[in-house]
Amino acid sequence: MPTGPRIAIDAMGGDSGPAAMLAGAARALRKDKTLHFLVFGDEAAVRAELANHKTLTPNVTIVHSPESISSEEKPSQAIRRARTTSMGMAIGAVKDGHADAAVSAGNTGALMAMSKLALRTMPGIDRPALAALLPTMGEHDCVMLDLGANTECDAQNLVQFAVMGSAYARTVLSISKPRVKLLNIGTEELKGTDELKEAAALLRDANYLPLKFDGFTEGDQLSRGNIDVVVTDGFSGNIALKTAEGTARFVTDLLRRAFKSSLRSKAGFALSKPALNLLKVHLDPNNHNGAVFLGLNGLIVKSHGGANPKGVANAIFVASSMVRNDITRRIGEDLDNFRAHAFAAAEQAAQ
């Protein structure tokens, strides 16, 4: 019997459903034999795919779910089908303690809404946020949140995101006091929305937190490698993340076109290929797959809808690493600390 993290898998989400999800689980298992998977989906479809991954069988429990959530489904409709859908049942397994985390490649809005309803937000958190790691030129990736869970955010939300993102950086990147910045359209104190200015003022005062707040940053600094945690509202965060993905593809497309433009550059390409493959690995979104909903009483990981088996395996590793590092407890401690100080400061101010 496996003794490692028990991961619930929503087999029906994502562009290629059970095929990618089970191939991803098989890939993850090759690297970590201790994993156990609770696979939720249409039993016949899951069994058919499982036949292609015999090694997986001993570490899988299939749970039949009669329905699934489509990518077009409104979150408000999805939540009514929590008990009958692969997504809802995978989340339910985390709630009931049968799984330590759930991974889904399905409809983000529905996943968020169902997770929030089933798991509830942690004490001190008004809204959970979607966090992921961005590649940088530096020694490690950069944590960015929110990536699209909350279209509009107030100052309190942003401060809570900073606390959660820092706990994530401390856990996953092993940085004891992460450097946190707020994403803005300029670095001067007077720039940006009122929410950003207020959040900056709150964070500047919160020097008892295990993070180093360092003001505002701009979109062109995200991949420089000198920020550990970038905090933003879900609208801007989603735009920034997708623009970065699109631009990376744009530049590599231009590069491919340049290499094909002459016989000479084709020869140059052939020579440089091993080095260029490193670049390809660095930029492959599958290597950065797995965004986490932070701030819930339970771990939910969102895999990209178009992720390949390697990407799904990475999303599973994100989930298992957070289970092992007990991130939910860590965030809880930071939040307790934050509230205790905020309360003491309010008491002092009132005297």
Add this chain to the structure above:
Amino acid sequence: MPTGPRIAIDAMGGDSGPAAMLAGAARALRKDKTLHFLVFGDEAAVRAELANHKTLTPNVTIVHSPESISSEEKPSQAIRRARTTSMGMAIGAVKDGHADAAVSAGNTGALMAMSKLALRTMPGIDRPALAALLPTMGEHDCVMLDLGANTECDAQNLVQFAVMGSAYARTVLSISKPRVKLLNIGTEELKGTDELKEAAALLRDANYLPLKFDGFTEGDQLSRGNIDVVVTDGFSGNIALKTAEGTARFVTDLLRRAFKSSLRSKAGFALSKPALNLLKVHLDPNNHNGAVFLGLNGLIVKSHGGANPKGVANAIFVASSMVRNDITRRIGEDLDNFRAHAFAAAEQAAQ
């Protein structure tokens, strides 16, 4: 006497002041002998730089300005010094008809505030927007606005940006009916803020406009080459633009590192160099320099603070091209058309 567009130059703005601005003007003049420049700045500093560009002298009129606007200055303070600063006086020259357009590399917020106060917005425009061309994989660049002039925008603002951006695309890119999309965090109708949903509804109905509204787009589609005009609020637009710039630099930095990683890849780089130079040209922000404030009764072009002489020359070409294409009149016609139809529709609804 030159007969082409008369361009007012704020010589004191930007990271390298008169040096870059005059070298840029000299460069622009080599390509277009008809240009005339009204150069505003500290007379001694401007004369000293002009000595390095003898060919420029016959086409330059220097106007001494005793002061300049710093990059840290608040817009609310800057507007009080409109009559004594190089930026304020360059804008004033457009207002008074001494110049056809002004180019500044100075403080964007101050430039926006001073321009708005001096030139006023066009009838039918509540807020001007900053527009620029983004490089794409397609046959032509893509117009994007707003890039930072308005932190928050309502639906009416976004519709007006669509009208202005389309007039810009018709003029500068020669597209008779530009394909317009709203930047959002998903393409489904229910995605995004209320402002975006309302703007989409208004644009969907406005089929009499010389544009083809085509719904929402996401950050990863901006450089695909299948959109002519991308409309967004100034906060998201600025984040997207800067993230794209940062990511392009990130990928080329990784590429440089890859090429240096072995002797073999160094040889490959040497062979591919001519092809890679094309890529460099395509991505150089100086080749896309020159953002335009659309919606004012006068043309103001913002050059990047760090632009080199080639970049400044491109900003000057953006200005002269818009003067020649009479873009202010074109936008005015589209707005009149839009308001006439909106009025007729309201009348019909009231009957």
